[in-house]
Amino acid sequence: MLIDRWPNFLQDILEFRKIAEAEQPEFDNAAQAVENLHQEFSIFTVTEIGAARWERILGIQRAPGDTLAQRRSKIQTRYLSQLPYTYRNLLRYLAQISGDFTVNLDYANYTLYLDILLTGYEQKEVLFAVLADMLPANILLKLKSLIPMTTDNAPITPAVGVFTQVRHRSEPIQRGES
Structure with a gap:
């Protein structure tokens, strides 16, 4: 909970408790985004956001109707080539x-x-x-x-x-x- 991260003397004030309750969903969303960020760095676990980023980096054109698995396959094929x-x-x-x-x-x-x-x-x-x-x-x-x-x-x-x-x-x- 967000309120638990605040100093004790602020946790007892009603207005600060209401502020913490209002900000809690945004805090949870931000924490979840940071938690899932590690998936975007691996070409084997990317989500839609990470696939778009890797496609842009590697210069791969996304075909309409491509599934996430197909996009991952394209990214892996291009990325794994080595000099x-x-x-x-x-x-x-x-x-x-x-x-x-x-x-x-x-x-x-x-x-x-x-x-x-x-x-x-x-x-x-x-x-x-x-x-x-x-x-x-x-x-x-x-x-x-x-x-x-x-x-x-x-x-x-x-x-x-x-x-x-x-x-x-x-x-x-x-x-x-x-």
């Missing part, structure tokens, strides 16, 4: 994003094949953007993602959305052209 971008860090990053993935690097043809199980389309888009920044410009990325989808009253959970996207960042210029 320097090495093959070992790529594998470590993919292990944090999904436990089920395979990576094959074709050194001779400068092509990286990635098959990965993701939680949703929004995670795929953010992962694709991170990998486009992470991989060297001369590496061709072939991404195949499996996204499990649930349907209402279905006895099984079908997996849809298996597709391949190819990303190549460089635009080769033919010799002899100006």
